[in-house]
Amino acid sequence: MSTSIHPQADIHPQAIVEQGAVIGKNTKIGPWTFVASNVVIGDDCEIHSHVVIKGPTTLGNGNSIFQFASIGEDCQDLKYAGEPTQLVIGDNNTFRESCTIHRGTVQDQGITKIGSHNLFMAYTHVAHDCVVGDHCIMANNASIAGHVHVGNHAILGGMSGVHQFCHIGEHSFVAANALVLKDIPPYLMASGQPAKPYGLNSEGLKRRGFSKDTLLRLKRAYKAVYRSGLVVDEVVEQLKTPAGQADEVIKFADFIAQSSRGIIR
Secondary structure: OOOEEOOOOEEOOOOEEOOOOEEOOOOEEOOOOEEOOOEEEOOOOEEOOOOEEOOOEEEOOOOEEOOOOEEEEOOOOOOOOOOOOEEEEOOOOEEOOOOEEEOOOOOOOOEEEEOOOOEEOOOOEEOOOOEEOOOOEEOOOOEEOOOOEEOOOOEEOOOOEEOOOOEEOOOOEEOOOOEEOOEEOOOEEEEOOOOEEEEEOHHHHHHOOOOHHHHHHHHHHHHHHHOOOOOHHHHHHHHHOOOOOOHHHHHHHHHHHHOOOOEOO
16 A cells, blocks of 8 residues: 655655555645545645544545544444444535544445535534535534534534434524524524524525525515414425425425424424
């Protein structure tokens, strides 16, 4: 097993890069950082000092990992018995100090997946078999348990915690200190212990270019689900029935229909 380090990579002499690791062009690795043999790091990454990266783990291009982060470690699931599971990370993510990102388990798909353009602030935790989309933010000390799925553009506030197997919909906002025990549909704000819905994430949606018409339709959909008093299954069918219904409303309805844990109420 031969190590492949691009000649334009910058590896500090006090870093440890095991035989078999792959390091891309213009990637920098700081002192006292450890990179295991089954790790692939793409181009233009910056791995600061005192970072541990184990594997099998694959990082794309342009990622930044700050000191004391632990990336690709064995998971904490007691069922884990050393199987060769994976962690796959996309491009242009930032992992701040003391993040912990674990690989998957064979009880699921054997892989933890993180997309691109995400920010993981200090002390955040992504457990085994999680799937995180693109453009997400996890604020300081936010944690997601095993098998959690987080949609694109979702924000998890500081100290928030998400129970295993929950799904967080795209463009949703989870407030600081929230305890998420059920699925959060797309476009919603959630807060509390346990987390409850607090309307649409209207400000976030405006910032991301959602039109006034789309926001109006989503507000009507929200009221139908949460304020009409009707059974959720009935409301979902009503939301999907009108011809020309907005794609965002269809996504909202589909998420609710497919929820296995039930949605926050």
